[in-house]
Amino acid sequence: MEFKDKYLKCAVCGREFLWDAGEQSWYHLNGLQNEPRRCKDCRNEHRRPPKKQDSDALSIEN
Secondary structure (H helix, E strand, C coil): CCCEEEEECCCCCEEEECCCCCHCCCCHCCCCCCCCCCCCHHHHHHHCCCCCCCCHCCCCCC
16 A cells, blocks of 8 residues: 655644654554544643642632
8 A cells, every 4th residue: 555645634733734654654554544633742732641730729728
């Protein structure tokens, strides 16, 4: 199967990003059927663990 570089639009930020032939081949070899929906920056942000809130900010002052 031949893959060609393709530009996609990020579902989160709306920017165009390149989904290159190498990534497409990797998706195919690993059984992934859907194109990526997020650009690299948004994927990294999505994978980042949530920030812990400061416990002082949650306390109620009397």
